[in-house]
Amino acid sequence: MWLYLAALLGLYFLHRWYQERQTVGNLTEKYVFITGCDSGFGNLLARQLDARGLRVLAACLTQKGAEQLRKATSERLKTTILDVTSTESMAAATEWVKEQAGSKGLWGLVNNAGTSAPSAPSEWLTKDGVARMIGVNFLGMIDMTLHMLPLVRRARGRVVNMSSMAGRLACFAVPDTASKYGVEAFSDILRREMHLFGVRVSIIEPGCFKTPIQSSMIESYKNAWSQAPSDIKEAYGQRYFERSLKLLKFFFFTSSSNFQPVTDSIEHALTSCSPRIRYCPGWDAKLLYVPLSYLPDSIFDFLWRCIWPKPAQAM
Numbered sequence: 001m002w003l004y005l006a007a008l009l010g011l012y013f014l015h016r017w018y019q020e021r022q023t024v025g026n027l028t029e030k031y032v033f034i035t036g037c038d039s040g041f042g043n044l045l046a047r048q049l050d051a052r053g054l055r056v057l058a059a060c061l062t063q064k065g066a067e068q069l070r071k072a073t074s075e076r077l078k079t080t081i082l083d084v085t086s087t088e089s090m091a092a093a094t095e096w097v098k099e100q101a102g103s104k105g106l107w108g109l110v111n112n113a114g115t116s117a118p119s120a121p122s123e124w125l126t127k128d129g130v131a132r133m134i135g136v137n138f139l140g141m142i143d144m145t146l147h148m149l150p151l152v153r154r155a156r157g158r159v160v161n162m163s164s165m166a167g168r169l170a171c172f173a174v175p176d177t178a179s180k181y182g183v184e185a186f187s188d189i190l191r192r193e194m195h196l197f198g199v200r201v202s203i204i205e206p207g208c209f210k211t212p213i214q215s216s217m218i219e220s221y222k223n224a225w226s227q228a229p230s231d232i233k234e235a236y237g238q239r240y241f242e243r244s245l246k247l248l249k250f251f252f253f254t255s256s257s258n259f260q261p262v263t264d265s266i267e268h269a270l271t272s273c274s275p276r277i278r279y280c281p282g283w284d285a286k287l288l289y290v291p292l293s294y295l296p297d298s299i300f301d302f303l304w305r306c307i308w309p310k311p312a313q314a315m
Helices: 002-021 040-052 063-071 087-104 127-155 174-197 212-227 230-236 238-253 260-271 283-293 297-307
Strands: 031-034 055-060 078-081 108-111 158-162 200-204
Touching: 031 040, 031 087, 040 055, 040 063, 040 260, 055 063, 055 087, 063 078, 078 087, 087 127, 108 127, 108 260, 127 158, 127 174, 158 174, 158 260, 174 200, 200 260, 212 238, 230 238
Parallel strands: 031 055, 031 108, 055 078, 108 158, 158 200
Antiparallel strands: none
């Protein structure tokens, strides 16, 4: 019996492997719109898809980022300026995409733009700071998707949303984790709704990578501590701040500087005939964070208490 089950399981994975290796046709005629292309994953992805021959429409926050990307790519790649917190900016970008793609529609929408500030324990935060991050990472992604979705439906294309392991595992930085949980929920619902139109939706859940966003997390942590009220500083203590900051720096310095697993996952989601629902690029994601996400909450809570420093006034 076990032999039959093993054989069936092997056939299933072999069949899935074969399906995932099949790519869609006419890639050189397909348009892909990517947000957050100034640096990091978005920048590398734009250059990678351009090299493969797709028609990349790259959105950058700054003019400098757009100019540098154009210099590093072919004439096929086009850039525009986009602020995902501005509905007017999104509307202008949508009209620009319509002009570029024409009747073909938009094959791929990659919601990559994001921020990591503010990142700190909950009591160090302000409502405005939390709202700013959620406005970029979650509400900006929704607004962008709603603007572009008719074009994606026309092409029966793909939507790829950038989440992270924080979308699976709530352990640090309420704003980022809350926004990524929102990304996961929105993407799951959108996937089920859009399947009836032939549109596929994938979620990217990277582990730790040395992106500019992650490096800014350390500065954000320092700023949150410096601006915290005196009673909060007294409750947590300078020792707590210093030890927790060392842990953050450790996670950053042990992160991977090779972005290729992330961009390869996004490329697969855009070009495979059978894209996955979720991609977890990074060995730390596969071997550590994903298994931890399946633990009972009480066990994970215990492990977290063992790792993270205790505040000065802890029980």
